[in-house]
Amino acid sequence: MRLAALQADFGRWLQGECPDAATRLGDDPGLDVYLNNYRSQLVAALESSFPQLQRWLGETAFLAAAARHIEASPPSAWTLDAYGEDFPATIAALYPDDAECAELARIEWALAAAFTTPDIAPFLVEALGAVEWETARFAFVPNLAMLPVKTNAAALWQALVDGTVPPAAQRLPAPGAVLLWRDGFNPSFRTIEQAEATAILQLEAGMQFGALCTALAEEHGEAASAAIVGGWLGAWLRDGLLAALH
Amino acid sequence: MPHPHLFGLGLRKPHYADFLEAAAPVPVDFVEVISENFMVPGGRPRDILRRVRERHPVALHGVSMSIGSADGVDRDYMQRLRALVDAVEPLFVSDHLCWTRFGDFQSHDLLPLPYTEEALRTVCDNVDAAQTALGRTMLIENPSSYIAFDGADMTEWAFLDALCARTGCELLLDVNNIFVSATNHGFDAHAYLAGIPAARVRQIHLAGHSRGETLLIDTHDRPVPDPVWALYAEALERVGPVATMIERDDAIPPLAELLAELDHARAIAALRVAA
Numbered sequence: 001m002r003l004a005a006l007q008a009d010f011g012r013w014l015q016g017e018c019p020d021a022a023t024r025l026g027d028d029p030g031l032d033v034y035l036n037n038y039r040s041q042l043v044a045a046l047e048s049s050f051p052q053l054q055r056w057l058g059e060t061a062f063l064a065a066a067a068r069h070i071e072a073s074p075p076s077a078w079t080l081d082a083y084g085e086d087f088p089a090t091i092a093a094l095y096p097d098d099a100e101c102a103e104l105a106r107i108e109w110a111l112a113a114a115f116t117t118p119d120i121a122p123f124l125v126e127a128l129g130a131v132e133w134e135t136a137r138f139a140f141v142p143n144l145a146m147l148p149v150k151t152n153a154a155a156l157w158q159a160l161v162d163g164t165v166p167p168a169a170q171r172l173p174a175p176g177a178v179l180l181w182r183d184g185f186n187p188s189f190r191t192i193e194q195a196e197a198t199a200i201l202q203l204e205a206g207m208q209f210g211a212l213c214t215a216l217a218e219e220h221g222e223a224a225s226a227a228i229v230g231g232w233l234g235a236w237l238r239d240g241l242l243a244a245l246h
Numbered sequence: 247m248p249h250p251h252l253f254g255l256g257l258r259k260p261h262y263a264d265f266l267e268a269a270a271p272v273p274v275d276f277v278e279v280i281s282e283n284f285m286v287p288g289g290r291p292r293d294i295l296r297r298v299r300e301r302h303p304v305a306l307h308g309v310s311m312s313i314g315s316a317d318g319v320d321r322d323y324m325q326r327l328r329a330l331v332d333a334v335e336p337l338f339v340s341d342h343l344c345w346t347r348f349g350d351f352q353s354h355d356l357l358p359l360p361y362t363e364e365a366l367r368t369v370c371d372n373v374d375a376a377q378t379a380l381g382r383t384m385l386i387e388n389p390s391s392y393i394a395f396d397g398a399d400m401t402e403w404a405f406l407d408a409l410c411a412r413t414g415c416e417l418l419l420d421v422n423n424i425f426v427s428a429t430n431h432g433f434d435a436h437a438y439l440a441g442i443p444a445a446r447v448r449q450i451h452l453a454g455h456s457r458g459e460t461l462l463i464d465t466h467d468r469p470v471p472d473p474v475w476a477l478y479a480e481a482l483e484r485v486g487p488v489a490t491m492i493e494r495d496d497a498i499p500p501l502a503e504l505l506a507e508l509d510h511a512r513a514i515a516a517l518r519v520a521a
Binding site for chain 1: 282285286287288289290291292293310314315316317320322323345347348349350351352353354355357359360362364365368391392393394395396397430458460461463
């Protein structure tokens with residue numbers, strides 16, 4: 001058998017236990033060892049990336065979800081660490097009426113992804129004096145991620161990490177977002193309201209700071225909008241979310 | 247001037263504090279890391295590697311180069327590994343005689359090759375490409391395997407001998423893998439040692455294995471067993487004072503236990519030299 005044909009057959013065996021492929025590979029008992037290694041490696045990778053989701057679902061349900069994912073989504077990245085990227089979509093399909101499950105998975109994945117993002121020097125508060133605020137455009141750090149959420153998945157995640165009894169899953173009064181980034185070497189996150197999420201998206205898209213303030217003032221009034229945007233800016237600086245103001 | 251005989255350990259998470267925070271450096275001559283764990287843009291993994299490198303020489307050991315893929319090595323992977331090599335300036339860069347990828351499918355397991363002339367040409371082409379991309383000689387490790395394909399043209403050791411001759415690559419000899427594969431496939435481990443190009447061996451791996459229903463499995467989850475120590479002593483007679491390290495990837499014990507195993511390797515090496 002040619003090498004390419006052998007490797008294609010081995011792939012069919014691992015991905016789907018294809019009996020014809022096994023026959024062409026000699027029906028050797030060793031094939032089962034490789035199949036077991038393949039599956040157990042992938043399950044271990046998912047367990048490593050989604051420990052709080054595993055606690056939330058329970059081991060049996062998590063293993064069933066992992067098995068479904070392994071069957072439907074064979075790995076295609078050179079690093080095993082990337083294997084969980086599509087797992088939240090699998091969870092969403094398995095639990096369409098329990099939105100907190102997929103949101104919990106997305107939060108865990110984003111936190112894991114933040115762990116190895118590039119090292120970035122954040123914008124320092126000492127440089128604020130030189131900013132031309134009216135025309136300033138904001139560059140957020142590239143390792144900042146923002147996930148839209150409809151449930152209290154972030155609170156669930158925190159309780160699971162802390163080992164406390166998680167609250168009941170529930171929908172938020174209004175949709176919001178979770179901001180995730182790397183604080184030093186530690187992934188970090190906080191929940192924000194939709195208005196702040198919208199502002200970040202507008203600034204990321206190139207809106208000038210003055211234009212954002214004008215829009216907020218029309219909606220909330222001059223004084224209230226200054227307090228709102230000042231609070232956001234202070235938190236962004238505190239958390240090191242800004243890379244540049246120019 | 248003879249090379250110093252180096253003894254090292256694999257760097258694993260439970261031992262990060264031992265390697266980074268102890269007042270005195272861990273008594274090893276080098277540390278081996280899994281390349282892929284550090285082929286990342288930044289964050290704690292790269293910081294740990296930088297700090298370990300300040301204390302010890304580092305060997306990069308890969309598991310995903312897929313040097314046996316019929317469709318060649320992955321260019322993006324090679325660029326990432328080259329960047330790591332340039333940053334670390336490692337003692338050795340190694341990967342396995344196996345394949346892990348075919349097309350878009352990544353198995354993340356060290357899959358076996360048929361020892362045919364066609365496969366040899368493929369592996370030689372891939373090793374040539376890898377060594378060119380890295381700008382240095384690679385070490386290729388013999389794998390444990392659980393299946394042997396019909397139609398082989400040569401033994402594994404003849405395959406490795408030809409690979410070294412055609413590409414100039416060197417060898418990472420895993421003594422446990424020889425024992426496991428010899429048991430599983432019924433070949434003579436002593437003939438294997440006699441058949442490899444001894445002068446090309448630059449590093450030795452030692453590890454433990456477990457017994458499955460019908461096959462030995464390369465699990466790296468227990469101490470090096472006596473038959474592997476015996477084979478190590480025999481290997482040293484053939485290859486001389488080659489850098490040696492203990493691999494443990496599961497059921498990882500306190501560092502002191504692995505250092506004791508490494509002392510065992512040192513003692514065997516000392517006895518072979520004295521003899």
